[in-house]
Amino acid sequence: MAITRTTSADAPESLTQGLVRLIHTKPVTQADYDVAALFTLDAVANILAGRNSTPGKVLLDWWQARASNEMPEPSRLAFLMGALCHILETDDLHRESVVHPGCVVVPAVWALANKMKTPGHDVLRAVLHGFEATTRVGMAVGPAHYRIWHNTATCGPYGSAMAAAWLLDLDAPQAVHALGNAGSQSSGLWQFLETGAMTKHLHAGHAAEAGLKAADLAAFGFTGPAKILEGEKGFFKAACPDARPEMVLATPDAPWQLRRTSIKPWPSCxxxxxxxxxxxxxxxxxxxxxxxxxxxxxxxxxxxxxxxxxxxxxxxxxxxxxxxxxxxxxxxxxxxxxxxxxxxxxxxxxxxxxxxxxxxxxxxxxxxxxxxxxxxxxxxxxxxxxxxxxxENAKGDPEAPLNHADMVAKAEMLLAHGGVRNPKSVIDGVLGLAKNGALPDLSLL
Missing domain, CATH: 3.30.1330.120 (2-methylcitrate dehydratase PrpD)
Incomplete structure (x- = not known):
């Protein structure tokens, strides 16, 4: 992966340029891979369990009605997986950003890596990159944003774009273009809460799809705005009245934000x-x-x-x-x-x-x-x-984390709910990514 600066002396670095640089230069340890594999397992288990729900069955009916004999495009598969992942309200949550990173990042990574036959460490590094981007943007939007906008939906595309950029081997300028066009697709309103409509699941699916597609286009030279966050007609001006732009690049030497993400033990908000x-x-x-x-x-x-x-x-x-x-x-x-x-x-x-x-x-x-x-x-x-x-905190937060056995037990519960016949093969396969293994066959659809 090429790591280059995208600015000159007379062009100050934009926030997205700084974010790409921060993420590209952040070291990854074996412990990071191990934890990323557990979070990937949590998302995969949620995806498979989400099929056993009324919205999940609607999504699968829609998918089958539109299916062809060809392998689906990764962006379309990412949409379906993202929507399924966010149905049962048991997916992860990053507190400071109020973003559910896994339901956006893991579907985008899985759909693209499955097509590219990407080895495990690159899969998990992409997951780390995606969590970092979406949560750092989420920490900057300010509390007023969340009263109207669903942070997972609006900040999620930055995460799926950053994750896909790693898998596609985009250089820094291309990754900035990907983030710019991903951010321009930010959307997702809370209005569905009044009636309990299925819209929230669409939010996660769209965020996964939008970022992946933005990164794929950037690989072909499609350009995007470098100041999508702080620009006069950018994301913060449009939807974040009390934005905190400094949070995007704050504490660059902190542990990966994935390690600051909580895992839900109960199936509710x-x-x-x-x-x-x-x-x-x-x-x-x-x-x-x-x-x-x-x-x-x-x-x-x-x-x-x-x-x-x-x-x-x-x-x-x-x-x-x-x-x-x-x-x-x-x-x-x-x-x-x-x-x-x-x-x-x-x-x-x-x-x-x-x-x-x-x-x-x-x-x-x-x-x-x-x-x-x-x-x-x-x-x-x-x-x-x-x-x-x-x-002071809830069970599953970084201060009161679920241990390895708890995480596996939760995955087993979700996979059983989803009717998976051989849950051990899914669990062992996903956790094997930390040893640079290949993606397991989910036989999802």
Missing amino acids: RHTHPAIDAAEELRVALGKFNEREIHSVEVGTYQAALDVCDRPVSDSEYEAKFSLQHTVAAALLFPHVDFAAFNEESRAKAASLALRVKPMVEEPYKSAYPVNWGARARVILNDGSEFETRR
């Missing part, structure tokens, strides 16, 4: 996880109890959690995954917050208690966000007794 974690502890502390003994449940959290997940009544499985009220009630009532905790029967069982869950914004969680995603849960019984616990 990550904003609900600190409260689930706290409520599970309270369930154990309370022992056997009747739900009618609970007068109310207080949940202290940060503003973004309420913006996205303040939903006292959940009329669908998807709405329940974006409800602090349902997820906390489920964590108090059920032994496991798993896929079954969101079905119609479980929603009915939790509905009464969910109406007594009162989320509120409070310190220290308000100020700690987005660096730390924490919560407080307090159960108040009818007799006046109170039980409380707090979380």
Whole structure:
């Protein structure tokens, strides 16, 4: 991979030029490959599990109706894999950027590397590059962006473009063109939350496809704007009223951002996880109890959690995954917050208690966000007794990570949900990338 500067003395380096330089010169260790393989496994397991869902079946019906006998173009396959990956709400999450990198980056890498027969270390380096680009842009957009725009959708194309640029052996100027055209395709609004529409899955698929296509075009000489981020008609001006451009290139010597990314243990919006974690502890502390003994449940959290997940009544499985009220009630009532905790029967069982869950914004969680995603849960019984616990971070965060066995167990659970007949071959094959092995055959479609 050629590493060159793209500026001259009279042309200051743009943010995308600096980002390409930062990523190209960042060293990769065997430990980085090992962790990247685990994150790749998590995304692959989510993709295969996502097929077993109503939106997944719609996507597969669409795919089969448009299929031909030829190998699909990588960008089209990346769209499908990205959309499937983001369905079950069990994919990874980078807190500071509020981006789900895996559902955008891994599909783009997999679709392209599968066609190119890329060896494992290059696959994982591309994954590291993609996570770095999308999260660094995400950390710079500012909190106001997230109130209207879905960061995974808007920042994701930068990640898929940067990952594909490595696989396509683009030099620095070509990679800048790829990022410029990827960023020009940034889109994705939160409006779907009002009705629980399937739009969120399209966001991940489009972000994976857009960046890959931008990189592929750059390989043929198609140019893009170097100042797509900070330009007068660029991304920050258009959609980020409180952007923090300095975050794009901040702390260049920090560990790869993939290693700052959280893994979800529960199939719901990550904003609900600190409260689930706290409520599970309270369930154990309370022992056997009747739900009618609970007068109310207080949940202290940060503003973004309420913006996205303040939903006292959940009329669908998807709405329940974006409800602090349902997820906390489920964590108090059920032994496991798993896929079954969101079905119609479980929603009915939790509905009464969910109406007594009162989320509120409070310190220290308000100020700690987005660096730390924490919560407080307090159960108040009818007799006046109170039980409380707090979380500075959630299970699966870098400060409370899932270990190797936990990650493999989660993959096994997802692959079983997806009906994969030989999950061990998928797990061993993906983890083998860290030893520079070949991509396993997913037999996805």
